[in-house]
Amino acid sequence: MFGMQPLSIIVDNRERNNALIEGLLGMDIRLSFLQLPVGDYIISDRMCVERKTARDFELSIIDARLFEQAERLGKSFSKPILILEGESDEPLLKRNAVLGAVSRLYADYSILVMPSRDAEETAYLLSRLADMEQRSEGREPRLVGRKKAYSFYQKQSIVLCSIPGIGPKLSSLLLRRFGSIKEIANASIKELAGVDKVGPKKARSIHNIFNMDSDDR
Numbered sequence: 570m571f572g573m574q575p576l577s578i579i580v581d582n583r584e585r586n587n588a589l590i591e592g593l594l595g596m597d598i599r600l601s602f603l604q605l606p607v608g609d610y611i612i613s614d615r616m617c618v619e620r621k622t623a624r625d626f627e628l629s630i631i632d633a634r635l636f637e638q639a640e641r642l643g644k645s646f647s648k649p650i651l652i653l654e655g656e657s658d659e660p661l662l663k664r665n666a667v668l669g670a671v672s673r674l675y676a677d678y679s680i681l682v683m684p685s686r687d688a689e690e691t692a693y694l695l696s697r698l699a700d701m702e703q704r705s706e707g708r709e710p711r712l713v714g715r716k717k718a719y720s721f722y723q724k725q726s727i728v729l730c731s732i733p734g735i736g737p738k739l740s741s742l743l744l745r746r747f748g749s750i751k752e753i754a755n756a757s758i759k760e761l762a763g764v765d766k767v768g769p770k771k772a773r774s775i776h777n778i779f780n781m782d783s784d785d786r
Contacts, residue, residue, distance in 0.1 A: 575599050576699040579611035579710045584620065592692030598699065603712060607641045608649070612698050613708035616648040619680075620691060623657040630662060630670045636678075636736045637727065643678035645713055652694060654685045677738070725750050732778055734771055742766060754779035 577599040580590070593600060608617035619642055621629065629635035642649045651674060660667075674680040685691040702708045728750060729740035746764050747753045753761070753775070761772035 574703070576696065576703055577601065577710055578695060578699055579603055579605070579712060581605040581609045584609040586620075586688055588688035589620075589692050592689055593695060596692070596696045598696060601710075605712070607638070607645045610695055611710045611712060612695070613648075613702035613706070614711040614713065615646055615708060616650065616698065616702055617642060617646040618650045618652055618695065618698070620652045620654060623653065623655050624661075626653055626670075627657060627661040627667065630666065633730050633733070633736060635670060636673070637730050639674055639678040639680055640737045643680060649678070649680045650698070651680050651682045652685050652691050653682055654691050655687060729753070732775065734774060739766055 575597060578593065579601045580603075582602040582604050590600065605611065605617075607619075609620045610618040612618060619638065626635070629638070639649075639651075642651075653671075671682045674682055683694060685694055699710075703710075725744060726737065726740045729735050729743060730737060735743070742764055743753050743761075744750075747756055756776070758769070758772045758776045761767055761775055762769045764772075767775070
């Protein structure tokens with residue numbers, strides 16, 4: 570349409586999938602490359618997209634990186650989206666575990682997960698999102714959520730989230746109850762089990778991680 574403003578997307582400069590970038594450029598979308606504090610593609614002042622391949626998605630579930638990223642993305646943008654690209658040839662997790670993570674992303678962080686077959690389809694999804702946000706809603710991409718120095722509490726939470734089975738919400742409950750990682754490490758299994766959403770089995774697992782030489786089994 571004559572006089573229509575071109576679409577634009579801010580791209581994280583570490584996200585250089587050539588097929589995807591070429592696909593966006595082929596649609597005459599203006600791209601700006603910056604190091605983004607969260608996400609991979611900023612579509613508007615309220616929408617940011619994180620892109621993960623199926624394998625990276627599974628790995629990020631295993632090392633708990635997914636939910637730490639989800640928390641930051643959800644806090645920075647009111648319309649966060651994760652595009653899940655492709656399928657894993659050799660799945661690392663059972664399908665129910667993947668579906669559970671997808672459900673949690675929406676229930677806990679309001680992140681919509683959109684499937685994509687490949688980079689070409691991802692480029693198309695990004696272009697459609699940009700068209701709806703920028704031309705239909707009049708919202709332009711804007712860098713928000715600049716990285717800030719982590720507080721001592723946030724650093725402790727990140728350490729706890731590296732423990733299998735502990736996500737952002739549970740780390741918050743543990744720190745609220747005990748005050749510090751040191752006190753969590755010194756807590757008994759019974760004390761840990763008394764925290765909401767922990768229970769005896771997880772309490773024993775947490776206790777053993779901090780007390781590898783302990784006789785508690």
